[in-house]
């Protein structure tokens with residue numbers, strides 16, 4: 001699983017969606033591999049608006065990447081983005097993959113497993129449905 | 138209409154994964170039709186933030202791979218992120234393989250094992266594609282992991298690919314309920330396949346009159362592709378749903 005993906009997901013338990021604790025999910029025992037991907041600086045620039053920076057910083061630190069700028073980099077007319085920053089982001093977001101490990105919700109503590117690079121968000125029955133639906137059945 | 142290559146899925150094990158069929162090909166044809174190309178190009182121009190394209194129920198990965206490989210024709214550029222979801226982990230593995238062997242141009246992120254869009258954060262998806270299990274059956278099959286709770290009912294991954302419950306709409310209705318949350322507010326669009334037994338006109342009417350989800354959004358809905366005329370009835374249709 002790519003690191004960028006974790007910026008788009010939160011706990012699958014419906015009751016957790018509204019709490020800020022359910023995002024980002026927290027890595028445990030993550031096994032990382034690097035896979036080379038063509039570096040396209042403009043692409044990374046276009047991804048930046050789609051990133052929740054505070055969450056990404058948390059994820060990055062959990063995985064041992066400590067070089068992310070404190071603030072989300074922003075290009076201006078006078079100052080385009082620093083190529084090194086873009087390259088670092090490229091490495092972290094697109095080239096780094098978690099092949100084995102766990103993602104944990106800080107709210108309900110549910111553990112989602114990642115195996116052979118594929119994260120599993122299926123829930124046991126009692127967590128899968130909102131209460132209303134369970135009682136309707 | 139540009140003729141784009143159909144992804145190679147010859148490595149996929151069709152004993153547990155849905156084999157690309159008329160419905161899959163209708164999606165490919167519709168998403169690469171002149172009208173949808175011009176709609177998508179206008180909605181997702183190059184200079185804007187990258188769109189996130191999610192396919193739910195990827196199966197072999199044939200549709201998501203088609204979008205990832207042909208992004209420059211369909212979106213006019215390769216600045217797209219593609220993401221897949223399926224309840225079947227073998228399907229997710231197949232999708233990884235299908236995409237990597239068909240020269241992706243857009244950027245493929247992952248295929249996740251999940252029930253519909255449950256792990257996604259609100260407002261993340263710009264374009265959603267779903268070829269659902271749409272065949273009317275008396276009930277839905279169990280999902281992976283539910284075997285015990287369901288008193289020993291057996292998991293059948295192939296049944297999960299087609300069995301849609303009453304009217305074939307049980308799974309699709311749940312997905313339609315979640316559109317208001319998962320689609321991005323400014324530019325979200327969904328392409329959903331429905332068959333004649335799903336009573337598609339009635340589904341479209343429910344969408345237009347705000348009867349899906351909790352917020353009562355009145356969606357714009359249009360049929361943008363169809364196939365399989367049977368005695369004057371179109372059997373399959375692709376419906377575009379957007380704000």
Ligand SMILES: C[S@@+](CC[C@H](N)C(=O)[O-])C[C@H]1O[C@@H](n2cnc3c(N)ncnc32)[C@H](O)[C@@H]1O
Pocket residue numbers: 155156157158160161164193194195196197198199200222223224225228251252253268269270271297298299308
């Ligand atoms: C008709 S097949 C479509 C496969 C492929 N997209 C194609 O067009 O050839 C439906 C797919 O949806 C998946 N599916 C069924 N129920 C699901 C659910 N609740 N959440 C996610 N995927 C589901 C099935 O495993 C199957 O791969």
Ligand SMILES: [Zn+2]
Pocket residue numbers: 011012013016022105106107108109110
């Ligand atoms: Zn949770």
